[in-house]
Amino acid sequence: MIFSEVYGAYYNIMADILKIAVRRPPSQEEINAIISEKGFAETNLFFNADLYENRYKLMTGDGRTPVKKAPTMPLTTAQKRWLKAISLDPRFSLFDITIEGIEDVKPLFTPDMAEVFDKYADGDPYEDDFYREHFAMVLTALREEKSIDLHMVSGKGKKRHHVLTPMRLEYSEKDDKFRVIGQEGRNVLTVNIARILEASLVPQEVRIDKEPYLDKQEVTLMLYDTRKALDRVLLHFAHFEKEAVHLGGKRYKITLRYFPDDETEILIRLMSFGSLIRVVSPEPLKAELKKRVDRQHDLLSL
Amino acid sequence: MAFNELIKNFANIRDYMREFYVYGFKSREDFTSKSLRSYDDSRRRIESWLSDHMSFSFTPDGKNVFISVDSRSCGSNPLFKAWKSRSFTDGDIALHFILMDILSEDKELTLKEILEEADTYNGMFEEGRVFDISTVRKKLNEYVDLGIVISRKEGRNTYYKRGKEYELPAREVLRFFSEISPCGVLGSFIEDKYDRSHKGIEDTLSFKHHYITSTIDSEILYTILDAMGDKCEVDITSVNHRRQETFTDTIIPLKLKMSAQSGRQYIMCFSIKSEKMVAYRVDYIVDAAKGEAVSYYDEVKCKFASMEEHIWGVSIPHAMEHVMFEICYGKYEEYIRDRLIREKRCGTVTLVREGVLRFEADVYDSTELVPWIRTFIGRITALEFSNKGVERRFREDLLRMYEMYSEEEAK
Numbered sequence: 001m002i003f004s005e006v007y008g009a010y011y012n013i014m015a016d017i018l019k020i021a022v023r024r025p026p027s028q029e030e031i032n033a034i035i036s037e038k039g040f041a042e043t044n045l046f047f048n049a050d051l052y053e054n055r056y057k058l059m060t061g062d063g064r065t066p067v068k069k070a071p072t073m074p075l076t077t078a079q080k081r082w083l084k085a086i087s088l089d090p091r092f093s094l095f096d097i098t099i100e101g102i103e104d105v106k107p108l109f110t111p112d113m114a115e116v117f118d119k120y121a122d123g124d125p126y127e128d129d130f131y132r133e134h135f136a137m138v139l140t141a142l143r144e145e146k147s148i149d150l151h152m153v154s155g156k157g158k159k160r161h162h163v164l165t166p167m168r169l170e171y172s173e174k175d176d177k178f179r180v181i182g183q184e185g186r187n188v189l190t191v192n193i194a195r196i197l198e199a200s201l202v203p204q205e206v207r208i209d210k211e212p213y214l215d216k217q218e219v220t221l222m223l224y225d226t227r228k229a230l231d232r233v234l235l236h237f238a239h240f241e242k243e244a245v246h247l248g249g250k251r252y253k254i255t256l257r258y259f260p261d262d263e264t265e266i267l268i269r270l271m272s273f274g275s276l277i278r279v280v281s282p283e284p285l286k287a288e289l290k291k292r293v294d295r296q297h298d299l300l301s302l
Numbered sequence: 303m304a305f306n307e308l309i310k311n312f313a314n315i316r317d318y319m320r321e322f323y324v325y326g327f328k329s330r331e332d333f334t335s336k337s338l339r340s341y342d343d344s345r346r347r348i349e350s351w352l353s354d355h356m357s358f359s360f361t362p363d364g365k366n367v368f369i370s371v372d373s374r375s376c377g378s379n380p381l382f383k384a385w386k387s388r389s390f391t392d393g394d395i396a397l398h399f400i401l402m403d404i405l406s407e408d409k410e411l412t413l414k415e416i417l418e419e420a421d422t423y424n425g426m427f428e429e430g431r432v433f434d435i436s437t438v439r440k441k442l443n444e445y446v447d448l449g450i451v452i453s454r455k456e457g458r459n460t461y462y463k464r465g466k467e468y469e470l471p472a473r474e475v476l477r478f479f480s481e482i483s484p485c486g487v488l489g490s491f492i493e494d495k496y497d498r499s500h501k502g503i504e505d506t507l508s509f510k511h512h513y514i515t516s517t518i519d520s521e522i523l524y525t526i527l528d529a530m531g532d533k534c535e536v537d538i539t540s541v542n543h544r545r546q547e548t549f550t551d552t553i554i555p556l557k558l559k560m561s562a563q564s565g566r567q568y569i570m571c572f573s574i575k576s577e578k579m580v581a582y583r584v585d586y587i588v589d590a591a592k593g594e595a596v597s598y599y600d601e602v603k604c605k606f607a608s609m610e611e612h613i614w615g616v617s618i619p620h621a622m623e624h625v626m627f628e629i630c631y632g633k634y635e636e637y638i639r640d641r642l643i644r645e646k647r648c649g650t651v652t653l654v655r656e657g658v659l660r661f662e663a664d665v666y667d668s669t670e671l672v673p674w675i676r677t678f679i680g681r682i683t684a685l686e687f688s689n690k691g692v693e694r695r696f697r698e699d700l701l702r703m704y705e706m707y708s709e710e711e712a713k
Contacts, residue, residue, distance in 0.1 A: 002521045003312045005390040006398065006448065007491040009383070010308070014395060038494070040383065041353040042307050042346075055392045057424075057431045058399055066423040069406045071399055074465035075492065077449030078524065082488035083471070086479040095475045101468050109527045114484050114558040117615065122644040139474075142503045155637070167506065170374075173482060173562040174511040181508075216372075234325055236564050239513050241372040243357070244325060257372070272673035275702035278710070290707040292680030297704040299630075299683050302697060 001078050012038045013047060014058065015071040022070050025063020081108035090126045094135050116173060123176025124194045134196045138180050141166045147206050148182075150199040152191060159197070164189055165206045190261075216241070216257040219266060219285060221277045225250040229276040236269070305343060307350045308389035313588065316518050318344040319384060320585065323369040323515055351383040371514065377507050379481060379514045382490040396431055397441050402464070405451065410461035413439055470495060477504040481512065484527060484558060484567075485520045513565025516584070523558070525590040526569055530555040533600075535574070535593035541586045548588065551575045554596050556606045558584075559616055568616045572602045579606060581616035609666070611648055617667035624688040625671055626662045628654060629681040638681065645674065658683060668692050679703075 005011060016034045020026040031051070035044050050056060059065045075083070083099055085107040086092055125131050134150075141148050147165040154160050166182040170190075178193045223229055230252060234244060241257040254277075258266050267288060270279060279286045296302075309315055318341075348369070357370045371380060397420075404419045405411065411419070417438055424430025442462055445451035454461045470476070473496055480489030493504075516523075529536045539550050553571035559581070560567050567584040596602070612622060631638035642659055643651055649663025665671065668689050675682070675696070687693035 001448075001524050002485070002487065003385060003388050004448065005388040005394060006450070007386060007494070008308070008388050008390070009386040010390070011395065011398065012386070012494050014399065018399060040307055040350040040387070042350040046307060050392075054427070057392070057396050057427050060426050064426060066426050067399055067403045069403055071402055072406070072467070073402055073495075074450045075468055076465075078485075079488050079492055080449065080468075082483070082485055083468075083492070086475075086483055086489070089479070089483070092475070092479070095472065095478075097471055097475060099468065099471055101466060106531065108488075108524070109484055109531065109558070112557075113527065113530055114560065116562045117559045118561050118563045118647065120644045121646070122640075139503065142506050168508050169503075169506055170508045170510055171478070171482070172510040172512075179510075230325075232564075235515075235566065238323065238515060238565055239372070239374070239511065241370050243368070243370065259374070268677045271679045272676045274672075274676050274699040275706055278706055286707075290711070293700075293703050293707055295680040296682060296700055299681075300685065300697065300700065302701045302704060 004076075006073065006076070009039050009043065010047060013043070014056070015073075017051075018058065018065055018067050019070040021059055021063055021065040022067055078108070080105045085109045094126060094132060095139070096136060116176075119174055119176045124178055124192075131194055134193050134199050135178065137199055137201060138166055138169060138178075138193060141201060142169065145205045145207060147202040147204075148180075148199050149202055150191070151197045152195045153197060154195070162189060162191070163202065164191060215260075217260055217263070217282065219256050219258065219270070219279060220281045221254045221256070221270070221279055223252045223254060223277050225252060227276065229273070233273060233277060236273075305346060306389065307347050308387050309347065310389045312384070312388075312521060314340075315344055315347065315384060318348060319369075319381065319518050320515060322348060323371070323381070325368075347387070348384075351387060352380050355380050374508055374510050374512065377505055377509075378477060378490070379486070379517055381514050381517050382480070382487050384518065385487045385490075385520070386494075393431065393433070393437065394441075397433060397438065401438075401441065401445070401451075405462065405464040408463070410454065410463045412459050412461060413442065416442070416462065473500070473502040473504040474507060477507055481507075481509050484560070485524050487517050487520050511562055513562075515565055516560070516567050519567065519584045519587070522587050522590045523567070523584055525592055526555050526584075526587075527558065529592040530558075532592075532595060534595050536571075537591045537593055538582065538587050539589040540582055541588060543586070551582075552593065553580075553582070554599060554602050556603055561615075570606065570616065572606070579609065579618045581618065612663075612665050614647055614663070614665045614667065615670040617670050619667050622664050622666060623668040623692075624662070624664055624686075625649070625668045626660065626684070626686045627675055627678075627682055628658055628660045628684040629678050630658050630683050631681065632657065638678075642678075645677075660684075672696055 013034055016038065017026055017031055020030060031048070032044065035047055039047060051059065054061060058067065080102055084102045084105040087099055087102065088107060088110055090111070137148060140146070147163050149163050150161070152160050152162070162184050164180065164182040164184050166180045168181040170179045170181055171177070172179070179190050180193060181188065181190050183189070223233055233254065237256050243255045245253045247253055263285065267285060270277065271289065271292070279289055352369055355369050355371045357368055400420050400423050401416070404416055413435065417433065417435055420433050420438065424432070442451055442453070446453045450465045451462055452465055470492060473493055476489045476493040480486040480493065483489070526536055535552050536555055537550065537552050539548050541548050552574040553569070554574065555569050555571045557570040558567060559570055568581040569584060570579070570581050572578070573580045609618065629638065629642065639659055642661060646661060648665065649661060652660050654660050668687050669692050672692065679700070685693065685696065687696070
């Protein structure tokens with residue numbers, strides 16, 4: 001149902017080439033650009049050879065095709081069922097769209113069939129009118145490259161005012177929250193959309209080039225593989241840029257790279273593994289971990 | 303046989319993708335269950351699909367290949383590419399574009415009419431491709447199953463026409479739900495329909511705490527969700543990694559539970575073989591086939607719903623266990639109180655006295671709470687499990703941590 005050639009990169013490449021060929025012969029540069037965008041690293045080698053040898057019999061050597069219309073393919077049943085399923089998600093209505101024609105389609109899943117069981121309980125209020133208005137404003141600012149003049153309440157309960165130019169809209173499945181990452185002057189700020197009290201679009205367009213992310217830091221851990229520790233740790237930290245080295249026997253060294261603003265979260269997540277892992281660097285993170293462990297030792301008189 | 307970056311069977315590559323992405327420390331010689339040729343070809347394919355995300359390291363054991371992706375900096379799941387690598391024959395691709403072209407007029411055609419029309423596509427070529435009637439019929443039936451062609455029988459004739467066209471949702475909608483929804487690769491396939499020049503704000507989306515591996519289980523998951531929606535059984539074959547063997551079961555699938563903190567997906571189900579509620583990890587399932595409809599499905603689902611409030615994660619042993627712990631926090635540390643409340647999935651939180659909170663819950667498996675309780679290390683003032691073995695192990699582990707970091711300092 002899912003692993004089918006009709007969804008494949010080669011079919012998509014062929015469709016894009018034929019879209020040009022039904023009007024005029026495509027140039028080699030155009031073919032290469034399509035392959036480079038939709039194919040894999042070695043596709044140029046294989047697909048171009050197939051085209052050159054005329055194996056598919058869809059385009060002649062001089063770029064003519066017997067295909068009459070620009071190729072399109074209707075949605076498959078699986079695609080329609082997936083679209084119907086996402087249309088039932090409470091977050092779908094934030095994007096203010098409707099999908100016409102799927103009324104009678106059976107959804108692949110409904111919200112009660114699939115749930116994230118360990119997300120936090122204070123997720124964003126998707127039904128709240130103010131929240132929805134602010135979410136829509138962030139989308140508009142991103143589309144039209146505009147800034148937002150906003151008043152918000154900080155995590156510590158203080159009121160703040162910012163003129164923010166959004167660069168990214170970030171979603172966390174664990175927190176079930178949307179955050180807008182943007183620039184104010186030279187500073188990069190992260191604002192939880194649910195914390196915005198009042199906002200308006202600044203009419204002028206603004207162009208920003210800077211990437212919002214800072215340099216990463218590294219944490220190095222030692223792990224002795226008992227109680228499926230290796231499987232658990234590597235799966236848990238799978239979404240980080242990382243490297244694992246087998247040191248021999250059951251010993252492993254794991255290096256994770258993270259953004260500095262996530263340091264407290266990293267510390268908490270490392271603590272959840274208890275003695276299965278030992279943090280060896282960086283020194284400040286290790287010192288903070290040791291401080292907490294020492295305090296715990298005293299609190300429970302271990 | 304010459305190397306080809308496309309593959310016929312996804313199951314073979316699924317294991318390699320997981321090994322390279324999740325683990326990434328194995329050298330060529332460690333892949334003992336497959337031949338070295340199979341390893342070399344699979345590694346080259348994955349490198350071709352995911353070239354931007356492949357890394358290498360050299361250790362005394364040899365060269366290690368791994369996939370290193372920071373999913374926060376990567377707006378679209380790179381592993382989707384693997385699903386777009388299905389091999390095909392020259393005839394398959396030719397017939398696909400010819401059939402879609404012939405059926406692009408909004409009218410019904412018989413097999414004979416389609417075949418006659420297909421022959422006209424050969425004129426431009428010295429050696430044209432001739433399709434026989436059974437090949438065309440087979441391909442049309444395959445497309446009817448996929449839903450891109452609709453067939454209708456009238457008398458002795460079958461008529462074929464294209465499936466209905468839809469207006470595509472905006473790219474950012476497809477991108478967002480592709481990343482966060484089950485079987486999200488289907489959304490990525492839809493996004494591929496967009497013209498290259500049609501750019502929206504999809505690249506401004508990013509995802510934190512985002513696990514991308516589950517996409518490689520999409521085919522299995524599709525079968526299970528399809529069966530769940532139709533209240534049907536599923537015959538599964540799964541791997542028991544501890545015993546290094548596979549086993550089969552017939553299950554009544556009840557709910558898909560996904561973890562935002564480990565990326566794992568579980569099917570909560572009733573096992574017909576063991577006659578009890580169980581949770582199966584989706585990434586361990588190697589085969590799934592939809593079975594018969596279950597007449598008593600709603601009863602089983604109802605029973606599961608009554609158990610859900612006492613399941614912390616996914617584990618459902620028999621007896622209920624009690625867990626209690628207390629934490630302390632300072633005057634300006636209300637965020638600790640807020641964290642306890644927002645992170646608890648069941649149970650109650652009560653104020654014992656100013657600056658001390660108590661959490662209590664009755665759960666099926668208290669070991670599932672242990673990692674979470676550890677995140678409060680440095681603040682736990684009281685601790686009591688009805689399962690004394692779990693409590694003892696928890697305390698021993700804390701002591702081991704204390705000794706581990708104290709020893710290191712002493713060195």
